[in-house]
Amino acid sequence: MAIRVHNTLTRRMEEFVPLTPGKVNMYCCGPTVYDYQGIHNARTFVTFDVIRRYLTHRGFDVTFAQNVTDIDDKIIERAKENDADALEWAATYADEYAADMAALGVLPPDIAPRASETVPEMQSLITQLMDGDAAYETSSGVYYSVDSFDEYGKLSNRSADDVRAGARIGVDEEKRDPRDFALWKRAKIGEPWWESPWGRGRPGWHIECSAMVMKYFGATVDIHAGGADLVFPHHENEIAQSEKATSAPFARYWLHGALLRVGGEKMGKSLGNFITVRDATAQYPTEAIRLFYLSTHYRKPLDYTPEAIAENIASARRLNRCLAALRAAADAHGPAADEVLGDGAAIELVATTRAAAERFAAMVDEDFNFAGGLGVLFEFAHAANRFVDENAEPTEDARRAMATAAAFLEDVMGNVLGIRGGERGDDSARLSRLVRVAVNLRHDARETKDWGTADRVRDALGASGIALQDGRDASGWELDPAVDEAVACSAIVELVAALRIEARERTEWDTADALRDALAEAGVQLLDTRDGTQWEWSDG
């Protein structure tokens, strides 16, 4: 089965054939680092992260490059406002960007060049264009002569007149054509600069991507990606520069992600609806944000609302619970023996799993339709849940089938969608909430002179590395630094869950419910299943 992609350049679907069989070179335009990134940019970055992961999953050897624009007017401006050095300012926000992407589960690029580190390559490209009469010098810098490139406008489907008509009045008088754009800008006082044949200055915006692609991938890259708003002028200009210089197609496939709206409107700082990645990841689980981004095809607009995120929290939970149920049922009765599958239902589950994998691939192969692929996953989850439900006493075959199903789901969720990046909640906050539950529990037990339970709580906590110091009214505590907070959390939940089970066995429903409520308040949701009581964090 071939992968087909929508190519912005041809405005139609094309079979995806990389330059070198089995290898994919992919370049995605990165951020300008003058502030925290917004969730609109993150949509693009998550989209192409998942596309990159999928191509890898499909067996391609993918090299993924993404630039960081750390030289830019906006950075200079912002640094000046804050009385900071422009490059240092940019470096700070480049780090924040990396942190944001990590929090969103975006894999780091294989190559992450910065504009400030690519100046020599940009300069030689400019020189090449000058030598070819495709660029000229003015008093303010060097400009690319759009007129020198016959195919200008082919990506964004604009004629020369269209662009001229749209150009703002007040353009640089020295420019030969309003469409011409800066390759090199002479530095004004207080601006960062590099030496060049055209005087001290800095590169224009578009030239960095051309220079970087050529540096790392040669004249032609397989996939050049970015947000839809980059089609014009950024990518159009990249094509003009690059193809003029190399006479080769700059990219085989141009992929563009549609914009993200917030409450039905374009998101913008001036519109007052700007949401940073930092805010979003602090507020919502990564899986939910990623699923939200993937819930609509990447070339369609998507509206960010609290309701939409809430839906995707539920979606993520559904998939995670299915996986947990499969794992629990598969593991509940000891390790699987090595025997031939003879159980009809088990054979069917394996077949369903295989079919789901194929249908998922068929969906996603068609221009990365993850929204459709998710539909396949949910149907699969439903079938798997049903199997678990119907096999209260799973045979050896059934357990193996469930393990197969779980492996599939885990693979897609973890490696392709990137929605199983581990727990992201704040473990120390969770731990203090849970310790409070335990301490209260012990306090109540002592009040009623239930010394057995009180001591048991203290001993269980102690065994988990949590030392209690009894005070007059409350108890202080500290965690052994050698013990992981998440592990300590689990220990407390297990303890409380065990006490609840005992209470239920004594049919002390009030006690059992109180324990369940206490855990719920601490952010732990209990799930009573046939295979015992499971639990999960309700804060993601």
Place this chain on the structure above:
RNA sequence: GGCGACGUAGCCAAGUGGUAAGGCAGGGGUCUGCAAAACCCCCAUUCGUCGGUUCGAUUCCGACCGUCGCCUCCA
């Protein structure tokens, strides 16, 4: 004005020339001490409007209405 995208149930959303995936929400039921989870059943004769092509269109074409984006070095 030029270029372009989108309009599918209460909400989100996939999709196809042959009569509508999935998720969320909602209703009923099973299970459960109760709940949650899971499971079962129900929930668009209809895909912005009007025409056209066709045996047949939500899917192709045209017009219109509506929403939105780019044309401003915002990914």
